[in-house]
Amino acid sequence: MNADDFWGEPIYRYTRADALRDGVLIDITKTASVCARLQVPTAITHGLWHALAPGEPFDPQDERLKAVLYGLLFASVGFISSQSFDTPGAQIMSYGIVVEGRELKVKAAAHLDERGRPVCTLMRISED
16 A cells, blocks of 8 residues: 555645756756766755855855765765665665865665656755
């Protein structure tokens, strides 16, 4: 039994497209393709950007963002320590990096968007 069977059809779904439009997620696809070699649409949460650059407007060329993406690349090939696990809806990798002297725990989720296309979302370890 899934949630829809138990609760019935949802009356509203908040999609990835909604989150991108609302600014909850920030599209970093172009930077991620260069720095992390990702070939799928990629976004970070507003919370992760705020942790990287408190109070600053988003800049897709920011070196702190690039550090997060290089960290993902290095974690994916085993150059830095990471933990990976699967959930029913995503494959998750968590890793730590140091940005401007601060340790930051990052979670990368590879999952399908509302249309069934593969995407990647980067967030703080404490975010869902």
